[in-house]
Amino acid sequence: MCDIDRRDFVKLGTAGAAGLGLAGAVRPSTAASLKNDRMVFFQGDGLNLSPQEYAGILTEITAGGKVEPDYYSNGGVVEELEGRMAEILGKEKAVFLPTGTLANHLAVRLLCEDRGDRRVVTQAESHLANDAGDDCETLAGLRMVAVAPGETGFTLEQVKAEHARAEASRVKVGIGAISVESPVRRKLGGVFDFGELSRISAWARSEGIGLHLDGARLFMAAAYTGIPVDRWAEHFDTVYVSLWKYLNAGSGAILAGSSDLLDGLFHSRRMYGGSLVRGWVYAAVALYYLDGFEHRFQRGVTVSEELFSNLEDDPNLGIRRIPQGSNVFILEVKGTDPATFRDRMMSNGISLREPRDDGSLVIQVNETWASATAEELGRRMEAALTAR
Numbered sequence: 001m002c003d004i005d006r007r008d009f010v011k012l013g014t015a016g017a018a019g020l021g022l023a024g025a026v027r028p029s030t031a032a033s034l035k036n037d038r039m040v041f042f043q044g045d046g047l048n049l050s051p052q053e054y055a056g057i058l059t060e061i062t063a064g065g066k067v068e069p070d071y072y073s074n075g076g077v078v079e080e081l082e083g084r085m086a087e088i089l090g091k092e093k094a095v096f097l098p099t100g101t102l103a104n105h106l107a108v109r110l111l112c113e114d115r116g117d118r119r120v121v122t123q124a125e126s127h128l129a130n131d132a133g134d135d136c137e138t139l140a141g142l143r144m145v146a147v148a149p150g151e152t153g154f155t156l157e158q159v160k161a162e163h164a165r166a167e168a169s170r171v172k173v174g175i176g177a178i179s180v181e182s183p184v185r186r187k188l189g190g191v192f193d194f195g196e197l198s199r200i201s202a203w204a205r206s207e208g209i210g211l212h213l214d215g216a217r218l219f220m221a222a223a224y225t226g227i228p229v230d231r232w233a234e235h236f237d238t239v240y241v242s243l244w245k246y247l248n249a250g251s252g253a254i255l256a257g258s259s260d261l262l263d264g265l266f267h268s269r270r271m272y273g274g275s276l277v278r279g280w281v282y283a284a285v286a287l288y289y290l291d292g293f294e295h296r297f298q299r300g301v302t303v304s305e306e307l308f309s310n311l312e313d314d315p316n317l318g319i320r321r322i323p324q325g326s327n328v329f330i331l332e333v334k335g336t337d338p339a340t341f342r343d344r345m346m347s348n349g350i351s352l353r354e355p356r357d358d359g360s361l362v363i364q365v366n367e368t369w370a371s372a373t374a375e376e377l378g379r380r381m382e383a384a385l386t387a388r
Contacts, residue, residue, distance in 0.1 A: 002080075005129065007095070010084065011346060024151075024290065027175075029204040030196045035362045038073045038209075039350070039351055039368070040349060040350050040351070040368045040369055040371055040377065041350075041363055041364075041366060041368045042331075042345075042350055042351060042352045042353075042361075042363040042364065043351055043352055043353045043362075043363065044364055044366060045217060045220060045245040045246040045327065045364060045366050046244070046245055046246040046366060047204055047248050047317065047366070047367070047368060048351075049334070051201075053328075054248075054250060054285070056278070057248075057285055057288065058281065058284070058285065059236075059286055061285070061288050062284070062294045066078075067280060067284045068280075069278065069280045070278065070279050070280050070283070072270070072275045072276070072277055073096055073266070073269070073274075073275045073276050073277075073279040074266065074275075076280055076283075077280045077283045077284045077287060078096045078279045078280060078283040079163055079289045080256070080283075080287060081094075081096060081283040081284075081290075081296030082094040082095060082096055082254065083288060083289050084287065084290065085256060085290075086256055087243065088230065088241055089229060089230055089241070089254075089279070090227060090231040090234055090257045091097050091133065091233060091239065091256035091257055091258065092231050092257070092258050093256065093257060093258065093259045093262045093263070094254050094255065094262075095254070095255050095262055095265045095266070095269070096252065096253075096254060096255045096279055096282075096283060097254070097255055097269060097274055098251055098252060098253070098274050098276055098279075098282075099128075099250075099251060099252075099253055099274075100127075100214070100240055100242050100253040101131075101132050101135065101255040102253070102274050103240040103254070103255040103270060104127065104179070104212070104214050104240055105132065105134065105135050105136055105139065105272075106255065106265065106268055106269070106272070107139065107177075107210050107212040107238040107240060107255055107257075108120045108128070108136060108140075108142065108176075108179055108314045109136070109140040109142065109268075109387040110210075110238070110257075110261055110262075110265070110268075111175050111176055111177035111210030111211075111212060111237060111238065111261075112140070112142055112176030112210070113176075113179075114175070114176075114210065114261065115176045115208060115209070116174075116176070117173065117175055117176035117209075118134055118141060118142050118143055118173070118174075118176055119142070119143045119144075119145050119162075119166055119174065119176060120136060120142050120144050120145065120176065120177045120178070120179055120181070120192070121147060121152060121154075121159055121162055121174060121175055121177075121178045122145070122146060122179040122181070122310070123146065123147065123148055123149055123151070123152070123154060123180070123181055123184065124146040124147060124148070124149035124151075125148075125150070125151070125152070125181075125184055125187055126146075126179065126180075126181040126184065126186075126197070126214065127181055127185060127214060127216075128144065128179055128214060129144055129145070129367050130186065131148040135174075135263065135385045139272075140141035142176075143173075143365075145162050145175070145247040145361055147159070147162060150271075150381040151187075152182075152184050152187045152190035152191070152192060152324055153180070153182070153190075153192040153193055153196060153197075153324075154192075155200075156196065156199045156200050156203055158177060159200055159204075159285065160201070160203070162175065163175055163209075164243045164352070170372075171189075173363050174326070175180070175209050176209065176210055177209065177210040177211070177212055178200065178204055178210070178211050178212070179211075179212045179213075179214060180192055180197065180200075180212070180213055180214065180236075181213075181214040181215070181216075181227060181327045182197075182213065182215060182221060182232075183217045183220065183221050183327075183328075185216075185217075187322070188325065188328040188362065189217070189220075189322055189325055189326040189327055190322055190323060190324045190325055191221050191224065191225060191324045191325070191326055192324075194225065194227055194232075195326065197235055198235060201235035201236070205300070206249070210237050210238075211235065211236040211237050211238075212236060212237065212238045212239075212240075212296075212388035213233065213235070213236040213238070213239045213240065214240055215229075215232065215233070215239050215240060215241050216240065216241065216242040216245060216253075217242065217245055217326065218232060218233075218239070218241050219241070219244070219293065219294070219297070220246060220297070220327050221326050221328075222294075223297055223298060223301055223327075224301070224325070224326040224327065225326075226323075233256070235302070235326065237258065238255060238256065238261065238262075239255070239256045239257065240253055240254065240255050240256075241253065241254045241256070243282060243283075243286040244282075244286075245291075246293070246297070246366065246367075247285070247286040247289045247290055247293065248285060248286070248287045248289045249282040249283070249286040249289075250282050250285070251282055252279070252282040252283065252286060256357075263295070293367075296367040296370060297366070297367045299367070299369075299370035300365055300367045300368065300369035300370040301327075301365055301369075302359055302368055302370075303370055303372070303373065303374050303377070304329075304365040304369050304370045304374075306373075306374035307374040307378055308329070309374075309375050310374055310375070310378050311381075315334065315335075316333065316334045316335045316336070316385050317331065317332070317333060317381060317382075317385070318331070318332040318334075319331060319332075320332060320360075327364050327365040327366070328362060328363070328364050328365075329362075329363050329364075329365070330360050330361070330362060330363075331352075331363045332359075332360050332361075333359070333360075333361065333362040333385075336384075336385050338355035338359045338360070338361060339355055341384050341385065342354065342355060342361065343381070344383070344384035344385075344387045345384045347384075347387075348380040348381075348383055348384055349380060350377070350380055352379070
């Protein structure tokens with residue numbers, strides 16, 4: 001993990017609270033925002049709010065008419081969130097969308113239409129290439145060019161090779177956009193190399209090729225790389241950020257970019273059924289948790305690193321880091337059946353996923369880790385090993 005320059009990390013400030021009229025209200029401090037005072041989630045990027053907890057948050061932040069509703073995702077707190085996210089990402093404009101799948105689709109569609117070319121280069125392991133139901137091909141007539149199978153990222157040389165292939169076709173076709181996912185979910189949170197990204201961005205702009213960042217977990221990547229979100233975003237024409245993965249909204253996404261590119265996006269949003277009649281239910285919660293997220297998450301990261309350091313000499317518990325990783329790690333358990341260990345951990349206030357086929361457990365760092373000390377978490381883990 002890179003050393004983090006706190007001055008360079010994205011500055012969230014208190015604008016979100018002030019905009020909602022929440023400056024004097026109880027903000028989502030680490031303890032207050034957890035599922036309960038004991039449970040720590042070693043799974044998921046956010047707080048895993050239950051329906052009752054989500055309803056409670058809405059009740060708190062809407063008390064006294066503090067939240068201005070939108071109408072078909074225009075105006076009100078939706079507009080406040082869009083403005084805040086545009087500022088954080090260093091872009092002129094941001095648009096609220098109901099899902100990240102739609103945000104990615106509309107982004108590459110806009111970039112390709114703007115340039116008149118219909119090929120999109122992306123990672124073979126990306127969400128866009130695997131988990132969107134071929135939406136770009138089916139709905140926009142784009143052709144996805146998936147490169148670097150099995151890898152977190154790709155190189156400038158690989159992009160140039162695809163560009164040369166497209167240009168040399170008997171019927172000339174062009175690359176309209178390059179889409180980068182970072183961190184990459186299918187690579188357990190692996191982060192695209194920033195130096196290589198800078199090279200690709202410079203070359204693409206010299207060739208007039210659009211650039212899109214699927215940055216669903218971008219705020220988490222910033223914490224582990226020490227590179228602020230706006231420095232990631234400056235390499236791209238469009239950037240998508242999730243509102244539910246760690247900002248705890250029930251759903252939602254932000255797509256940010258230039259005003260020229262995004263000004264008419266609400267037409268496409270409505271065409272695809274994405275203009276929610278009441279988006280405030282998601283936007284208000286995302287804005288509520290946005291304020292102070294960097295500090296709460298960084299506390300969780302600090303606790304996790306202390307815990308991992310404490311486990312280095314443990315004969316029964318081992319932590320394996322993901323190459324170029326972010327908040328995802330592999331926990332290896334020896335001397336105890338992993339499924340039994342997981343059940344005991346749940347009894348000790350730590351929630352984990354089911355073990356993988358090889359017996360290891362995928363764990364994720366989030367802000368709930370800050371509700372306990374590294375020593376306390378270590379004691380709970382040791383208790384799960386030795387319980388009878």
